[in-house]
Amino acid sequence: MSKAFDAIIIGAGQAGPSLAERLTDAGMKVLMVERKLFGGTCVNTGCMPTKTLVASAYAAHLARRCANYGVTIAAPITVDMKRVRERAATVSYNSRTGIEKWLRGMNGCTVIQGHARFIGAHEIEIDGEVFTAPRIFINAGGRANVPDMPGIDQIDYLTNTSILDLDTLPKHLVVIGGSYIGLEFGQMYRRFGAEVTIVEKGPRLIAREDPDVSEAVKEILEGEGIACRLNAECISFKPHTEGTEVGLDCSSGDRKAIGSHVLLAIGRRPNTDDLGLDKAGIDTDERGYIKVDDELSTNVEGVWALGDCNGRGAFTHTSYNDFEIVAANLLDGESRKVSDRIPGYALFIDPPLGRVGMTETDARKAGQTLLVSKRPMTRVGRAVEKDETQGFMKVVADADTRKILGAAILGTGGDEAIHGILDIMNADVPYPTLQWAVPIHPTVSELIPTLLSDLKPAQ
Template sequence: MNHSFDALIIGAGQAGPSLAGRLTAAGWTVALVERQAFGGTCVNTGCTPTKALIASAKAAHTRRQADHYGLPPTADFAVDLAPVQDRKDTIVAASRDGLETWLTHMAGCMVFRGTARFLSATTMQVGDDVLAAPRIFLNVGGRPARPALPGIDRVPHFTSSTILALRELPAHLVIVGAGAVGLEFGQLFRRLGAQVTIVERSPRLLPHDDADVAAAVHDLLTSEGITLRLGAECISMSQEDGRPVVQVSCEKDASPARGSHLLLAMGRQPNTDDLGLENAGLRADKHGFIPVDEQLQTAVPGIWALGDCNGRGAFTHTAYNDFEIVAANLLDHDQRRVSDRLPASAIYVDPPFAKVGLTEDEVRAAGTPALVGKRPMTKVGRAVEKGETQGFIKVLVHAETDQILGASIVGVGGDEAIHCIVTAMYARQTAAFMRRNVFIHPTVAELIPTVFGELKPLPTPTDH
């Protein structure tokens, strides 16, 4: 059956539903296509389920530490993973079902379920339906990557998506990959009671972040009993007695990593390989991303790419901002651009690591004269009171203009406190401005003005 609309939106992830709401409110007719679960990665296999699990793991960890808070010691207890997963599933379902109800009842929006494939630059096929529109918005998201490691086809393994259905706690979880996914799953499963080994090719954690950040996260994880196998080259897989074995070649330790379960956490790839891009005159890059301009338009007029599939950000907040950019340009005559946004993100180990702007290495590589301010969480009253003193607050400032270049916070509340600095950077404020702020006591954020008041020249690498 043939259908015509003002716009097609492919994917009900973070950007798609909100765009459908704006376009239909403006009087457009919209077809929205989703082949799996409404809400995309964030709601179903990303932020919502993982942060729900992290909250359960935090509760288990705090319970075991009762004596640290002057409470009677808690006897050892075993976590039943099934009710933990049930709690997570209830939270996910509420979000997903609410979104689906909104979309299916949205005036001017027709929902199609299935895989969309281009027939031309203005038409796509979904099952037996052919959908036509002068404007098409691709919001197809991504999925866990599956690198061609030797032996991987012969070893049962989980991805960050499939492990969310696990109902029994692993005795020993081996994780290959130490990005955000590997670190978060590693800590949460360790806190729930599993033994955890993380295998990583890089010689240190977080190779794209500052060395002091990596060291703080390293110490945090090892202090909780997680085994880190860093500098692991020539990774391959096999089985012994039905259990996974990860062979590695490390300078310090070349012994295999053995466990009861295996999780692959080696990045993600965009869901662009089955769109029939060539039929629309489009071509993905070597990583599968669809190139876009500052307004998220592709090389073909009338086609936009939003969210994880465009290579301009792999976060829920950047995907939502993609929607804002497109809506502003199309409906509000507001020329918003991708380059308007600051790079900001967080990794939800506990305590979390959050950052905005440039790292020390990036500042040095650019030859920018810079100052740095740093304060350990042991000097932050709120962290001491909560009994969570790991980490630090660090800020980078241009030595000549006083502009804020970037910041990193490893520590309790850091994922929230960082927004004081994010907002100041968007407002193009200076370190002098930050020093004059008066924040509420007792909070982690109240120390940010103090850190900006303790600036020193950024040391060269040889000064460390």
């Protein structure tokens, strides 16, 4: 015999709990199912623990540079990796338990910790029990991708999840993958004191960014002693007395790297392969992502997919926005769409990269008449005062509409300052509106009007 609910939510990640609150507030009886850890990737293996580690790494880096600020520390700088790990774990635990307590205390919400599998379009099974609802929301998240590379089954390796359990310092961390996860972990462990090598199959780091951004990031990392091995077309692994021998087919340099530890940071995959989606007739693409329309509905009426499992955004903030879209359309009579979302994100190395909208490369490919402006962070008083002048600001605008198409701020505070541009793009007004703003001095954002005033036709 099945148990009936008004709505079922599969996964207590970023979108699920807030959706449960909106649905229960609307008088619905809701079943929340979480198979493992409340809070999803962000709370448990993503943003919260990693940014806590980044903060610890920054503290160590700043301490080593204290003489630049006229500060003297008598003792050598050391890092207590057990305390570092404990601090990150505590931040995650507090958030995770807070979310679980919130859900379990929510009127109208039943919480089950177990593995949900579809057995029909609007039926799921959990540990032998059947539950039904006319509305089902899938918020199953994703996990580290582990490609079938030569020798991978012969070695012990780390992912972004398992590396969080490390409470000792690797002698030499070899990071496979030169994108966001790999670069953040690479820099933090270098600052903790490990030797670090980043291995990237492509010709440059973070390939989705403009070449000048990629090159500047590479220079920042190499300036801290990180080895970047690009064009590693053939990567292989085999056990070594010191850990793992990573075979490299690079255009230059050694053909191998010996790592005490190997971190695989080669993208993500959705947690959709064991949900029984075929029993419900729910369509997925070739990578396993659930296909959704512009309002996040699947091909099955009454079933939605939110967050990392739908392939429409791989960030905490896009997952939360998925919730906002679904809730607004279902409960508030609105017509919100994913296509209205202006993409924004950050790379949390130090200094961070804040990004919004199109890259200059993509804007050129689109054939638009462009205005471009670029200024080094050495022109930012706040950066000079902090002795953190690496990086630059760049903005791209449409010459005809005078609206901003995209921007990058690689520099201290770039992850925060980018929001001024993100906001003006969401307001959908010409850039002079922001150009004539009067920002506070001394801040990183104060250079943005100057950057906009220097927009010139792209060469």
